Amino acid sequence: MQTTELIGLVAATLTTAAFLPQVYKTWVHKSTRDISLVMYMVLLTGTLLWLFYGVRIASFPIILANSITAVLLFLMLLMKMKYR
Amino acid sequence: MQTTELIGLVAATLTTAAFLPQVYKTWVHKSTRDISLVMYMVLLTGTLLWLFYGVRIASFPIILANSITAVLLFLMLLMKMKYR
Numbered sequence: 001m002q003t004t005e006l007i008g009l010v011a012a013t014l015t016t017a018a019f020l021p022q023v024y025k026t027w028v029h030k031s032t033r034d035i036s037l038v039m040y041m042v043l044l045t046g047t048l049l050w051l052f053y054g055v056r057i058a059s060f061p062i063i064l065a066n067s068i069t070a071v072l073l074f075l076m077l078l079m080k081m082k083y084r
Numbered sequence: 085m086q087t088t089e090l091i092g093l094v095a096a097t098l099t100t101a102a103f104l105p106q107v108y109k110t111w112v113h114k115s116t117r118d119i120s121l122v123m124y125m126v127l128l129t130g131t132l133l134w135l136f137y138g139v140r141i142a143s144f145p146i147i148l149a150n151s152i153t154a155v156l157l158f159l160m161l162l163m164k165m166k167y168r
Contacts, residue, residue, distance in 0.1 A: 015134065
């Protein structure tokens with residue numbers, strides 16, 4: 001694998017996995033007052049568009065990364081609405 | 085511009101602009117208790133790697149989107165540390 005591809009892979013992994021600690025923190029503390037609902041709505045919309053983009057160019061890494069991110073963002077949205 | 089490129093452009097715009105409402109909310113309320121420090125550290129690292137990736141493949145949209153996102157994430161980190 002080329003260095004550039006490796007950088008892209010690590011970048012995709014980090015920007016996907018980054019949401020895990022937030023999902024965990026929110027799940028544990030059940031508190032979302034400081035978290036912006038609008039951010040997660042816009043981020044989820046953008047991520048779903050990236051997923052659609054990945055499908056159109058048949059790019060498995062983009063499809064995989066954005067599918068996982070979309071699930072994590074969706075969980076955050078559910079918790080944001082549940083734990084106002 | 086092709087439809088696919090347009091989808092990518094809108095996706096990049098949304099996933100960049102998404103952090104603005106969170107930066108604004110944190111700036112106004114000066115409260116970050118519910119926000120995960122680890123998320124923003126990992127997200128910033130990943131975004132800087134995407135920026136580096138964009139430079140290596142000379143992709144202006146990737147460079148532009150990730151530069152703006154990196155600035156917004158850096159602001160969030162500063163505020164997270166300031167408004168514990």
